[in-house]
Amino acid sequence: GNYCSRPFRKEKMKKILLLGIKILRNEGWLNTLQDGFSKNPFFHGIIAEVPEQHRTKEGHTKIGYALYIYSYSSFVGRAIYMEDLYVMPEFRGKGVGKALMSKVAELGLAAGCHQLNFTVLNWNKPSMDFYLSQGCFDVTATIGYHCMRSEGETLKHLAQL
Numbered sequence: 001g002n003y004c005s006r007p008f009r010k011e012k013m014k015k016i017l018l019l020g021i022k023i024l025r026n027e028g029w030l031n032t033l034q035d036g037f038s039k040n041p042f043f044h045g046i047i048a049e050v051p052e053q054h055r056t057k058e059g060h061t062k063i064g065y066a067l068y069i070y071s072y073s074s075f076v077g078r079a080i081y082m083e084d085l086y087v088m089p090e091f092r093g094k095g096v097g098k099a100l101m102s103k104v105a106e107l108g109l110a111a112g113c114h115q116l117n118f119t120v121l122n123w124n125k126p127s128m129d130f131y132l133s134q135g136c137f138d139v140t141a142t143i144g145y146h147c148m149r150s151e152g153e154t155l156k157h158l159a160q161l
């Protein structure tokens with residue numbers, strides 16, 4: 001509809017990004033700005049904006065964002081990975097999340113990607129329903145794919161073998 005998605009403009013983006021990430025993450029968000037806005041950024045992003053007349057009580061016109069990275073697999077080749085998708089509560093259910101995800105899909109296809117991958121927590125039923133409504137499927141349920149992780153001491157130990 002009226003929502004336009006576009007690539008990040010560095011300075012303008014910082015406030016909404018910090019706000020969203022503060023809400024979504026209790027810790028670990030302090031490095032986000034330098035990670036995303038340095039010479040070799042670790043992520044890319046898109047923001048959703050509403051026209052001035054629809055701004056929030058606090059005066060925000062940037063009301064949602066998606067973060068993504070490019071990835072690669074020998075099976076599928078190029079892929080795009082969506083890390084964060086966030087829409088401010090008062091703007092949910094209006095097609096903004098769909099527009100943001102559509103933009104990530106469009107950028108992925110334009111870059112020659114064959115898959116859009118992302119994870120969702122099993123208790124996040126509204127988000128799961130949202131993704132299912134967009135035709136996505138659960139790779140854990142269908143092909144037994146599990147997300148694995150190494151972190152903290154285990155990661156350090158792994159690096160020192």
Ligand SMILES: CC(C)(COP(=O)(O)OP(=O)(O)OC[C@H]1O[C@@H](n2cnc3c(N)ncnc32)[C@H](O)[C@@H]1OP(=O)(O)O)[C@@H](O)C(=O)NCCC(=O)NCCS
Pocket residue numbers: 085086087088091092093094095096097098099119120121124125126127129130131133134
């Ligand atoms: C998930 C989220 C991004 C969805 O954004 P949104 O703007 O509310 O979603 P949209 O309005 O674009 O919804 C688009 C479609 O999803 C469907 N949908 C949205 N929320 C839904 C829900 N709770 N249950 C079922 N369907 C839902 C809509 O019916 C619509 O389908 P249609 O266009 O085919 O009719 C948003 O709710 C959000 O920011 N949640 C909190 C953060 C979060 O949990 N992010 C995901 C982390 S994995």
